[in-house]
Amino acid sequence: MTTLEDAISRSQHRSWLSRIASQQLFWIFIAAIVACLTLSLITDTFASERNLFNVARNFAFVGIIAIGMTAVIASGGIDLSVGSSVVLSAMVISVLMADGMAFWLAAPMALGAALLVGLLNGVLVAYGGMPPFVVTLGTLSAVRSLAMVLSDNKMIWEFGPDHGLLLWVGGGSTLGVPHPLYVLTVVAIVMSLVFKWTRWGQHVYAVGGNEHAALLTGIPVKRLKVSIYMFSAFCAGVAGILMAGWLGSVTTNLGQSMELTVIAAAVIGGAKLAGGEGTAIGAVVGALLIEVIRNSLILLGISTFWQGMFIGTFIIIAVAFDRIRHFRS
Amino acid sequence: MTRLVLSGISKSYGAIQALSSVSLVLQPGEVLGLMGDNGAGKSTLVKIIAGNFPPSAGEMRIDGETVVFHKPRDAQRQGIEAVYQDLALCDNLSAASNVFLGREAMRSLGPLKYLNYRRMNEVAADLFRQLKSETRPRDLVRKMSGGQRQAVAIARTLLSQPKIVMMDEPTAAISVRQVKEVLDLIGRLRDHGISVILISHRMPDIFAVADRIAVLRRGELVASKPAAESSPEEVTGLITGAIDAA
Numbered sequence: 001m002t003t004l005e006d007a008i009s010r011s012q013h014r015s016w017l018s019r020i021a022s023q024q025l026f027w028i029f030i031a032a033i034v035a036c037l038t039l040s041l042i043t044d045t046f047a048s049e050r051n052l053f054n055v056a057r058n059f060a061f062v063g064i065i066a067i068g069m070t071a072v073i074a075s076g077g078i079d080l081s082v083g084s085s086v087v088l089s090a091m092v093i094s095v096l097m098a099d100g101m102a103f104w105l106a107a108p109m110a111l112g113a114a115l116l117v118g119l120l121n122g123v124l125v126a127y128g129g130m131p132p133f134v135v136t137l138g139t140l141s142a143v144r145s146l147a148m149v150l151s152d153n154k155m156i157w158e159f160g161p162d163h164g165l166l167l168w169v170g171g172g173s174t175l176g177v178p179h180p181l182y183v184l185t186v187v188a189i190v191m192s193l194v195f196k197w198t199r200w201g202q203h204v205y206a207v208g209g210n211e212h213a214a215l216l217t218g219i220p221v222k223r224l225k226v227s228i229y230m231f232s233a234f235c236a237g238v239a240g241i242l243m244a245g246w247l248g249s250v251t252t253n254l255g256q257s258m259e260l261t262v263i264a265a266a267v268i269g270g271a272k273l274a275g276g277e278g279t280a281i282g283a284v285v286g287a288l289l290i291e292v293i294r295n296s297l298i299l300l301g302i303s304t305f306w307q308g309m310f311i312g313t314f315i316i317i318a319v320a321f322d323r324i325r326h327f328r329s
Numbered sequence: 330m331t332r333l334v335l336s337g338i339s340k341s342y343g344a345i346q347a348l349s350s351v352s353l354v355l356q357p358g359e360v361l362g363l364m365g366d367n368g369a370g371k372s373t374l375v376k377i378i379a380g381n382f383p384p385s386a387g388e389m390r391i392d393g394e395t396v397v398f399h400k401p402r403d404a405q406r407q408g409i410e411a412v413y414q415d416l417a418l419c420d421n422l423s424a425a426s427n428v429f430l431g432r433e434a435m436r437s438l439g440p441l442k443y444l445n446y447r448r449m450n451e452v453a454a455d456l457f458r459q460l461k462s463e464t465r466p467r468d469l470v471r472k473m474s475g476g477q478r479q480a481v482a483i484a485r486t487l488l489s490q491p492k493i494v495m496m497d498e499p500t501a502a503i504s505v506r507q508v509k510e511v512l513d514l515i516g517r518l519r520d521h522g523i524s525v526i527l528i529s530h531r532m533p534d535i536f537a538v539a540d541r542i543a544v545l546r547r548g549e550l551v552a553s554k555p556a557a558e559s560s561p562e563e564v565t566g567l568i569t570g571a572i573d574a575a
């Protein structure tokens with residue numbers, strides 16, 4: 001019987017290898033590593049501590065939101081309003097803090113405001129039966145406008161008594177690692193576990209895979225969808241607070257067209273727009289790759305006008321890869 | 330006691346009258362073969378009993394008690410399980426995940442609860458063994474054959490101790506050997522006192538397992554009689570309308 005067991009273990013071994021190699025994430029990760037190595041070799045600035053610090057911090061913002069976006073996309077939806085949730089959250093915290101409120105009070109208020117946006121999105125999509133694209137396109141516009149009203153369209157750069165704390169939270173670092181990266185790490189680890197090991201995670205994929213079937217099995221699809229859009233808005237809200245602290249000033253164009261970068265990161269990281277697939281780690285790696293591309297263009301002195309071309313190409317390659325994989329199997 | 334009593338169940342989709350005043354009785358451990366032409370209303374009846382939507386009119390009683398279902402979960406709580414014609418599976422999940430969808434097995438670590446994949450895989454493997462199906466619990470449904478999908482959908486219904494299992498054309502897409510397994514399974518369900526409603530267009534399947542045969546024609550129940558007192562010829566006549574009623 002050893003021969004049979006050998007054959008089985010060998011075939012399992014092979015399928016393990018080929019499984020990894022057939023993961024889009026694996027190749028995206030390789031691409032990011034190769035890009036990093038090449039840049040370290042041909043520029044002396046890329047591998048510098050200062051630049052790596054910047055890359056780490058910049059990609060953390062997109063990464064955090066992309067994890068929320070991945071949940072939405074995996075459930076078969078889309079959230080175009082994340083950039084507006086970012087500015088709303090940043091504006092709420094800065095207006096309140098400029099008014100003298102403590103950071104620890106203002107931050108939950110900012111997150112609350114973002115969560116309300118998510119609640120509205122979720123209710124309109126789940127209970128109103130409206131297409132997510134249209135609903136979140138609406139809130140994209142409405143919420144940014146709300147942030148403008150809230151701030152009277154002025155730049156806020158004094159955050160009251162806790163000014164220093166906000167700047168430290170968003171722009172500071174501990175042990176040489178920027179704080180947003182800590183937040184990203186925590187969100188990524190927690191959500192990886194949640195996606196894989198909780199009912200919620202399982203149901204997100206189920207709804208994305210076959211919403212009708214999910215309904216028939218008694219999954220509370222509507223409530224689930226509301227929670228998914230709220231989670232996405234929550235991630236955007238967290239990023240908004242961090243970005244306010246990092247920039248040291250908040251204007252109403254904060255997070256403008258960020259949704260495109262975030263969706264790109266999620267899709268490059270393996271989230272399937274048709275629903276049913278996507279991982280937290282994928283979102284992080286996708287965000288990293290985009291930031292590395294952006295950074296390398298700057299370092300190489302290539303006009304940033306080319307940035308969109310590169311990111312666009314990667315999105316299409318990522319999706320094409322997925323098609324080829326499905327075609328083969 | 331009577332397991333299920335339907336009285337005067339009607340359902341219309343706008344102008345289409347899919348069911349008109351259907352009354353039917355099902356005993357514990359009885360296998361009911363439900364037949365009828367395409368569009369006769371078989372799937373509609375199954376969906377009403379399974380709680381997908383309420384009937385436009387009529388009453389349903391389980392074990393003597395009147396029930397009103399607002400969602401499939403309500404019917405499941407009463408022990409009603411269904412295999413739908415389109416199987417209703419999530420292609421992107423594993424066989425075991427599909428079997429347990431909506432009632433996942435959990436383990437707890439202190440206050441945290443997490444999915445018990447090991448238990449779900451074991452139980453699913455066990456169910457597939459019972460069904461004599463070569464379905465591996467960890468495989469994605471996307472990669473499965475028609476028969477394996479069928480097994481996943483049927484295994485779902487056996488997870489809890491059901492009172493009534495309804496199968497909407499469970500033998501439509503599977504091999505001869507697997508048809509026999511499904512029919513044997515239905516026999517085993519009956520032996521356990523579970524009532525089965527089997528929908529099929531295949532006369533031999535129905536006559537092989539059904540205790541009672543009901544025929545729907547354009548939304549009306551034209552016959553409900555013991556299989557032993559009927560014949561394939563009579564049923565064919567009832568389906569087509571050559572025989573008015575029996």
Ligand SMILES: Nc1ncnc2c1ncn2[C@@H]1O[C@H](COP(=O)(O)OP(=O)(O)OP(=O)(O)O)[C@@H](O)[C@H]1O
Pocket residue numbers: 342345346347365366367368369370371372373374414
């Ligand atoms: N969602 C719906 N909306 C409108 N009409 C419907 C709907 N579902 C079914 N019908 C109509 O109701 C009638 C009964 O359909 P049903 O699916 O119950 O038939 P069936 O007996 O299961 O047929 P088949 O053997 O083809 O599966 C048909 O005329 C069908 O067109």
Ligand SMILES: [Mg+2]
Pocket residue numbers: 371372373414497
């Ligand atoms: Mg049907």
